[in-house]
Amino acid sequence: xxxxxxxxxxxxxxxxxxxxxxxxxxxxxxxxxxxxxxxxxxxxxxxxxxxxxxxxxxxxxxxxxxxxxxxxxxxxxxxxxxxxxxxxxxxxxxxxxxxxxxxxxxxxxxxxxxxxxxxxxxxxxxxxxxxxxxxxxxxxxxxxxxxxxxxxxxxxxxxxxxxxxxxxxxxxxxxxxxxxxxxxxxxxxxxxxxxxxxxxxxxxxxxxxxxxxxxxxxxxxxxxxxxxxxxxxxxxxxxxxxxxxxxxxxxxxxxxxxxxxxxxxxxxxxxxxxxxxxxxxxxxxxxxxxxxxxxxxxxxxxxxxxxxxxxxxxxxxxxxxxxxxxxxxxxxxxxxxxxxxxxxxxxxxxxxxxxxxxxxxxxxxxxxxxxxxxxxxxxxxxxxxxxxx
Numbered sequence: 001x002x003x004x005x006x007x008x009x010x011x012x013x014x015x016x017x018x019x020x021x022x023x024x025x026x027x028x029x030x031x032x033x034x035x036x037x038x039x040x041x042x043x044x045x046x047x048x049x050x051x052x053x054x055x056x057x058x059x060x061x062x063x064x065x066x067x068x069x070x071x072x073x074x075x076x077x078x079x080x081x082x083x084x085x086x087x088x089x090x091x092x093x094x095x096x097x098x099x100x101x102x103x104x105x106x107x108x109x110x111x112x113x114x115x116x117x118x119x120x121x122x123x124x125x126x127x128x129x130x131x132x133x134x135x136x137x138x139x140x141x142x143x144x145x146x147x148x149x150x151x152x153x154x155x156x157x158x159x160x161x162x163x164x165x166x167x168x169x170x171x172x173x174x175x176x177x178x179x180x181x182x183x184x185x186x187x188x189x190x191x192x193x194x195x196x197x198x199x200x201x202x203x204x205x206x207x208x209x210x211x212x213x214x215x216x217x218x219x220x221x222x223x224x225x226x227x228x229x230x231x232x233x234x235x236x237x238x239x240x241x242x243x244x245x246x247x248x249x250x251x252x253x254x255x256x257x258x259x260x261x262x263x264x265x266x267x268x269x270x271x272x273x274x275x276x277x278x279x280x281x282x283x284x285x286x287x288x289x290x291x292x293x294x295x296x297x298x299x300x301x302x303x304x305x306x307x308x309x310x311x312x313x314x315x316x317x318x319x320x321x322x323x324x325x326x327x328x329x330x331x332x333x334x335x336x337x338x339x340x341x342x343x344x345x346x347x348x349x350x351x352x353x354x355x356x357x358x359x360x361x362x363x364x365x366x367x368x369x370x371x372x373x374x375x376x377x378x379x380x381x382x383x384x385x386x387x388x389x
Contacts, residue, residue, distance in 0.1 A: 034077035035070075035337055037062065037324070038103030040093045041132070042110035046208075046234055047085035049263045050110040053305075053317030054132055055080060058107065060308050061324055071328050072336065079103055085110060087117035094118040098125050104337040107323045109133045110316070113180035119146055128330075128343045130323040132316070134257060135184035139366040147346055147366040149322040149356055151374030153185040153231070154192060156256035156278040159375050160229055161196045163276065163388070164254075169226035173202035173251075175216055175240060176231035185231030185256055201225050206236065213239055217247040225251060233258030238267040245271040252276070257375065261314035265383050276388065278375040280315035280356050284387040294373065297353055318355030326352055326359065 039058055042051030062078045070076060079101040081093035090109065097103045098121070105128045109115030112135035119138075122129040122145050131138045131148035138148045164172065172193060176186040186203070193200050202223035204216035220228060228251055230240050237259040244253050253275045260279040265272050281288060285298035301321055305313040329352065330345035331337055349368060352359040361368035377388040 032074050034075045035072075035328075035331065036101060036103040037076055037078045037327070038094075038097035038101055038106040038108075039078065039080040039320075040083045040090055040097070040106075040108035040114070041080065041320070042085035042114070043082040045084035045086070047111050049234060049261050049314065050132075050316045051082070051085070053261075053314045054110060054320040055082075056309055057305065057313065057317040057320045058324060060305060061321065064304070065328070071332060076328075083108070083110070083114055085114065087111075087113045090114035091117050091121065094121050098122075098127060103127070104331075104339065105130070105327050105342065107132065107320060107327065109138070111179070111181060112138060112184055115146075115148070116180060119143060122146065127339055128327070128346055130327060130346070132319040132323060133181065135181050136188060137180075137184050142364060142366050145343060147326075147361065149319045149326070149354070149359075149367070151257065151280075151356055151369050152188075152367060153181075153256055154188045155369070155371050155374050157185065157189045157192050157229065158196070158371060159278045159377055160254045160256070160276070161192060161198050163377055164198065164227050165196070167227075167252075169252075170197065171199045171201045171224070171226045173204065173220040173223055173225035173228045174200060174231060175204045175206070175213070175220065175228060177206055177208050177233075177236040179208055179232075179236075181258055182232050182236070185258070189229050189231055206232075206240075208236060210236070211239060213243045214247065217243050221248050221251075227252040227254060230255040231258070235267075237264055241268045241271040241275060254278075257315065261316065262312065263314070265380055265385075270383070272380045273383075274379060274381070276377060276379045277385075279378050279385070280318050281373075281376045282313065282315050282318050282355050283385045284376055284378055287387040293353055293358065294355075298355060301355055315356075322352075322354035322356050322359070325354065 041054045043055045062076045066075045083089040107130050109131045112133040115131040115133040115138045129146050134150045136152045174189045176182040202220045206213050255277045288295045330342050333345045334341035349359050349361040357369040357373035359368040378385045
C-alpha cells in the first residue's frame, strides 16, 4: 500500500500563547531548529478508522500551535508516515524518523502490534515514544522510553464486568480476533473475570480475515452465557455484531474501546443497537455533567476538529491529542528537547486533563489513567451513543 510523508509546519509568530496552555517564548530562541515531532499512524488500510483521526488531529494541532507562536519560541515540524497498520512498515518508518528526520519524539502505533514492533528500536535509540495503542502490553512491563495515552483493556473489561454484576450476570463468553489488541483484551477479559467472580463459559477466536463467525456464535449459544464480551476492532467488530444479531440476539453484547467510532455503528447497519461499549468520554461529551473536569476540553476538541474536517472526531483522535499535548508540556518543563529530560518530564505528568482522562504518570505507570476517567460505559440507541448512568 502506498505510504506517504507529510511535513507540516508554518513559520513561527513572535508571540503569546500556544494551544493547550503552552507558553511560547520570543526573541533569539525563535531562530532555533524547529521541534521535530515524528509520527506514524494507520491512515490507510484496515485500521484507517484508528489512524485517520489520529493523523488529522496531529495535523490540526501542530498548525494551531504554530499559529499561536509555537513552543519555547520554536515552531513545530511534523513528520508523519502512513504505516497502514503494518508492523513492518512501522519499523521502517520509525528507523527513518530517528535516523533521517532526526525527530525529538515519536508518537504513533495505531494498532498494538505496530507499537510492540517498534519498542526495541526506540529503547535502543533512547527516544521518547508515546504509543496510541490500546493494549496493556505496550506499557507492561514498564519500559524506560515508552508511554501510551489510550486507556487499558484491563480497565475496559473491569468496567464491563462491574456493569454485568449490577445486572445480575455471572457468566460471560468472550469473542476476539487474533490480532495484537484482540489478544491483549482477551487475556485481560479472562484474567479479570477470575478476580471479579465472573465465570468464562466460552472463549472463541476468529481470524482477522474471517468474514463470518457463525461457528463461534453457535458454540457460544450452546454455552448459555449471561452476556458476551467482544474484544476486537475494525471489520471484525462489525461482523461480530452482525452475527450476534443473527444467532444470539437474546444475549446482551458488550464491546471494549476498539470499536469506539461512528464508523462501527454505521457499518453494523442496525446490529449495534443496544450493544454496551466502554469508550472515551469524547463520544458522550455533551451528556457529561457540567462539573466534569474533562467536559470543557472534550467540547473544544470536538468543535475545532469538526470545523476543520467537517465531521465529528472518533475517540481514537483523542489518543494523539493527548500524546502531542503531554509531549509538548514535558518539553516546556524540560526547557528544550533534550530527550532524557523530556522523558523524565513525561513521566512526571500530573493532573493533565486530556481527552481520554486525567493523566498522572509515574516511574511505575507510563499510562497514568484511572478507572473512573479513562472510560465511560455507553449503549447504542438509534445509532447514537448514550451514556449509561
